[in-house]
Amino acid sequence: MAFSSDTPVSGNHRFVLEVVGFTDAEKSLLSSTFRLTGRRPFCYTEAASTDERPDIYLVNGDSSDGIRQMQERKPNLFAPVVFIGRGDGSSTWPVVAKPIHWMRLFEQLDTQMQAALAERARRRQSVENIPWDGTARRRATDRDMPMPPAVVDAKPIESVLVVDDSATVRAFMRAKLAPFRFDVDFAENGEIAIDMAQAKQYTCVFLDILMPGMDGYQVCKRIKSSAATKGSAVVMLSSRTSAFDKFRGSWAGCDAYLGKPVSEDELLSTIARFLPSARRVANAILARTD
Template identity: 55%
Template sequence: MTQATPMTPATNSIRRFVLEMRGFSDAEKNMLASTFRLTGRREMSYVEPTEGESRTDIYLINADNPEALNELLKRDIGAPNAHSPAVVIGRVPVETPWPFVAKPIHWMRLFENLDGEMQRALRERSARNSANENWDGATLRRSSDQKNTLSQYVIEKPARETVLVVDDSATVRAFMRIKLSPFQFDVDFAETGEQAVEKAIAKAAADKPYNCIFLDIMMPGIDGYEVCKQIKSNSNTKQSAVVMLTSKSSIIDKLRANWSGCDAFLSKPVGEDDLLATIAKFLPSARESRKD
């Protein structure tokens, strides 16, 4: 059977791939997995294997772990190959057949490398199936993959969620829109504290509370501390995560932010990687996993 040629999914769908992490501690895996949840909002999504799931589409290898690096280079069954490739991350560059991403991780660079390797793998799988229609999948991939077309990877996109960016700086607002839009977030804006409270209440009244509110501390009108207090003291808006944005990063500033009820604190200028890692914590899937 000839498998379909890799294709771009419909606009309301994404492609889901199983990513296996090797050579990481449990704490590292949890940190990586939380940020990988963001890929569930992209056209190519990467998820950890679930119980009983034997297929691995792509591997993430920790080059700082000698055992994981040795396994990568053995090329045994179950190791990365042209049909199930790998991306390697580490503090010191290493020579492997696979792309290397340096630590500390730049998330967008990592996502782009995973996408590139996975697209090449899909082309290899299509070519393999075209060349050998009787291949049973036993050596490199589970045989059930041979019986399924590419549609097995296509899943429905999650519902779009809305975040609110509260900052009187047009530069900050533009930065946040550019960095959040690729992950299918609708981004609203407010320039004052009063506007922020009004928008948060209106959104909650429409039964569509903000998933996350990025809140500058120093603004015209009421400051961010007071805005956060009002949002967190309102039963309709308190479920929205509040992330403080400020150029003030002293212990006193962080304590005041915590006392106001904020969920996280980011220093300006906000780094892209810190932004993505922070918002990943407040996706619905992340919140549900913390309840379990």
């Protein structure tokens, strides 16, 4: 993901996020979702204690009480805000509309934190004789507090293989799968995909049909006919969505067939069906968009 700031980001950065003005059910859903961000370059977690100050606020912009609480916290460039809903109408903080599109939310959070890191770095450089790491703390008074881990290396739960000769589709799938704690690999053609599936066990394979060389139908047959790979769920992706094309996919042994462009709801339903570790969160997101 590209950022506008000239401050580079490397490794995994953990940020404390406070949700403000949401119901208990909404907080539970948000917490479940953010727990899945551990492998992203920027990951978000709730404060471990009341002494841990937030790096960023996520505020219910449809709640007058939430807006009031946000104003009491006095957010600034070093600890910004992202609204969900309408916002407060008087500030320039970004707003993510309801129903929530999760990738848009993550993009806004990441953009705001990238800008905050740049501001902290500039402030650190402008203050002399203060041994304070501004990239990790938003207030100089925090400099004596214990440092949180800067790198988070969460262990992936399930492995996913995306097979498509289109770089655009691979980038789309990378972005859509990023919020979930999957180990995601990519292959540009069927021959490479078969070799990868033989060498590593995948819970789910997202498979394009129209590829140079071996097409998706042939790849699916090979995967489903091998004792080593037949347990992998195969989800075919194709711009061909006629009944005949779907029949060919079923005959080849695929477990599901998604038309291109893939809708977010269909992808979430597929994730909930074939990737158990993300089932509860995916279903909860779908319920919020109904």
